Amino acid sequence: MPVDQSLVGRCFPPTRPHEVTEEQVRAFVTATGGQYDGGPAPATFPIVLAFDAMNAFLAAESIDLFRIVHGEQKFAYERPVVPGDVLSATLSVASLRQIGGNDIIGTTSEIADAGGAVVCRTSATLVHRGADA
DSSP states (O other): OOOOGGGTTOBOOOOOOEEOOHHHHHHHHHHTTOOOOSSSOOTTTTHHHHHHHHHHHHHHTTOOGGGEEEEEEEEEESSOOOTTOEEEEEEEEEEEEEETTEEEEEEEEEEEETTSOEEEEEEEEEEEOOTTO
């Protein structure tokens, strides 16, 4: 069943606040094959929050994660993410089109600090495979 076009422009509730710790950053860096010596988190760290927002969106819309193929991810920063930040992500659906029985969903997520200032914006392309794909 195709995803409903009325989702375009819809904004979902923010994720629960997430405190960034050095231990989390170190674990993320280690998992991605790097070494962390302190300082800001790597540029891809906000995917942790963006993924939480994406999962909440999929659950709210009853879209099966097993049908999703991650097509693209971009990050645009206002400032680096650092340990001690308390962040949340707010996802909105930017675009939706159907191609060959699949839904191509464009999302944006704003990652904001506890004061509401935007730290980072992410955009993702999600391919929702149709039942016959």
